[in-house]
Amino acid sequence: YGTYGKLNSNEFPGDFLLGTATASYQIEGAWNLSGKGENIWDRYTHTHPELILDRSTGDVACDSYHKYEEDVALMKKMGVQFYRFSLSWSRILPTGFAYQINPDGIRYYNDLINLLLKNDIIPLVTLFHWDTPQPLEDLGGFTNALMVEWFEDYARVVFENFGDRVKLWLTFNEPKQTCHEGVGGDNKAPGYESSGIGDYLCAHNLIKAHARAYHLYDKEFRPKQNGSISITIDTSWMEPGTNSTADKEAAERKIAFNFGWYADPIFHPNGDYPEVMRKLVPERSKKEGFRRSRLPEFTKEEVKYIRGTFDFLGLNHYTTLLVKDIPEIPISGKPSVDKDSRTESWHDPSWPPSSAGWLKVVPWGFTKLLVWLKHRYGDVPIYVTENGFSDLGEIDDQGRVNYYKLYLSAMLDAMYEHKVNVKAYAAWSLVDNFEWRDGYVNRFGLHHVDMNDPGRKRTPKASAEYYRKVIAARKIHGID
Numbered sequence: 456y457g458t459y460g461k462l463n464s465n466e467f468p469g470d471f472l473l474g475t476a477t478a479s480y481q482i483e484g485a486w487n488l489s490g491k492g493e494n495i496w497d498r499y500t501h502t503h504p505e506l507i508l509d510r511s512t513g514d515v516a517c518d519s520y521h522k523y524e525e526d527v528a529l530m531k532k533m534g535v536q537f538y539r540f541s542l543s544w545s546r547i548l549p550t551g552f553a554y555q556i557n558p559d560g561i562r563y564y565n566d567l568i569n570l571l572l573k574n575d576i577i578p579l580v581t582l583f584h585w586d587t588p589q590p591l592e593d594l595g596g597f598t599n600a601l602m603v604e605w606f607e608d609y610a611r612v613v614f615e616n617f618g619d620r621v622k623l624w625l626t627f628n629e630p631k632q633t634c635h636e637g638v639g640g641d642n643k644a645p646g647y648e649s650s651g652i653g654d655y656l657c658a659h660n661l662i663k664a665h666a667r668a669y670h671l672y673d674k675e676f677r678p679k680q681n682g683s684i685s686i687t688i689d690t691s692w693m694e695p696g697t698n699s700t701a702d703k704e705a706a707e708r709k710i711a712f713n714f715g716w717y718a719d720p721i722f723h724p725n726g727d728y729p730e731v732m733r734k735l736v737p738e739r740s741k742k743e744g745f746r747r748s749r750l751p752e753f754t755k756e757e758v759k760y761i762r763g764t765f766d767f768l769g770l771n772h773y774t775t776l777l778v779k780d781i782p783e784i785p786i787s788g789k790p791s792v793d794k795d796s797r798t799e800s801w802h803d804p805s806w807p808p809s810s811a812g813w814l815k816v817v818p819w820g821f822t823k824l825l826v827w828l829k830h831r832y833g834d835v836p837i838y839v840t841e842n843g844f845s846d847l848g849e850i851d852d853q854g855r856v857n858y859y860k861l862y863l864s865a866m867l868d869a870m871y872e873h874k875v876n877v878k879a880y881a882a883w884s885l886v887d888n889f890e891w892r893d894g895y896v897n898r899f900g901l902h903h904v905d906m907n908d909p910g911r912k913r914t915p916k917a918s919a920e921y922y923r924k925v926i927a928a929r930k931i932h933g934i935d
């Protein structure tokens with residue numbers, strides 16, 4: 456693969472953190488037990504079974520609500536240094552509003568946090584991993600500007616209850632899946648399909664909510680709790696389909712619309728949405744006959760308020776796309792972010808597959824993405840909060856072992872050859888879990904979960920053994 460593919464970096468720096476990750480709706484189950492309120496994924500899976508590949512739900516999932524001790528034991532055995540998990544907003548605040556706190560929600564997460572600390576595993580806690588409380592969605596969810604207040608109130612309850620022991624926070628996981636896929640499309644809950652309009656509105660409020668929670672932490676909690684807080688944003692690497700200038704610019708546009716949309720307002724020295732978005736969206740909106748741009752605008756004060764609301768950068772990365780320029784997209788049909796970006800993307804047929812159509816094994820893309828992040832956002836500490844491989848659940852998962860060897864090596868290449876400041880890596884995922892619209896068909900776990908067994912039996916796969924050796928030896932090769 457040339458410079459980007461040499462598998463020559465092998466060892467992790469002494470202070471590098473190796474961990475694993477999950478999310479509340481995907482593993483907890485207990486969807487309506489002990490006071491938990493309904494969230495949009497409960498609603499989406501209960502009312503649209505036809506949208507889920509195996510018509511399953513997260514009603515029970517891995518039953519980690521009851522089996523979190525087993526989960527911690529699996530992590531202890533692998534020797535992971537940290538565990539990234541998310542809080543179910545509706546388990547803590549059943550109505551979404553902070554006037555009613557569910558004691559069992561506080562109890563559950565305290566038990567989990569205390570057990571992690573007892574096992575010398577650092578908790579890295581995500582406040583929001585897509586599971587909006589349904590009563591808030593009924594009021595528009597993130598298309599309602601008041602969500603900024605409601606999220607701040609939720610964050611305050613969380614920092615008050617867990618911030619004495621939790622020192623690493625993420626406000627949101629992958630905002631694009633909530634806004635672009637969930638509000639703009641129906642690929643995720645709530646499934647409004649308000650493409651090119653609702654997704655921009657959702658993102659605008661979500662970014663403000665992130666900044667509000669950051670400043671709340673920074674002013675009221677950091678002085679006594681001394682933690683760090685950021686956001687996790689995902690992107691594929693966007694590789695030009697040809698080395699034409701048009702395709703190179705198209706790839707830059709695509710990653711701006713895909714990642715910069717959320718990252719620039721927070722991490723870019725100038726803040727605000729990427730320039731290319733602030734140019735192309737108003738232009739196309741006008742041609743479509745809109746009286747004003749479909750992309751909401753931050754005021755100067757808001758740009759300042761949002762810029763710099765991070766202590767590190769949370770990155771989820773899985774794969775790479777090839778991108779080409781589409782010079783003219785006819786003004787017809789519904790508006791969309793993809794039309795606004797004037798790009799088309801695809802996979803090179805030679806790239807090794809996974810069981811998920813969107814995930815191809817392209818390790819050099821990880822190196823390029825990490826280098827791109829450093830050039831665009833400077834030397835910000837990067838926490839890789841998700842990276843992993845999908846298969847159909849085989850125990851001898853050599854495809855996953857191979858994926859981790861390649862991607863960990865690609866990450867170390869970026870660190871050693873390009874001095875990218877990566878500080879941590881979380882393998883997605885600790886266990887097979889509810890993979891959203893793919894249900895339990897496509898699986899990402901280091902441990903197999905028997906979804907037909909009421910006890911949800913967990914079984915280590917070959918990749919769990921490989922990751923245990925990597926953590927013990929703190930290197931990737933020569934550990935068999």
Ligand SMILES: O=S(=O)(O)CCCN1CCN(CCO[C@@H]2O[C@H](CO)[C@@H](O)[C@H](O)[C@H]2O)CC1
Pocket residue numbers: 478481628629632689771812813841883890891899
């Ligand atoms: O078909 S296409 O290519 O046109 C569009 C699909 C591409 N997306 C890219 C982002 N990816 C986010 C991954 O989502 C993350 O990764 C895990 C594995 O999916 C999830 O389980 C986690 O909850 C989530 O944080 C989901 C698929």
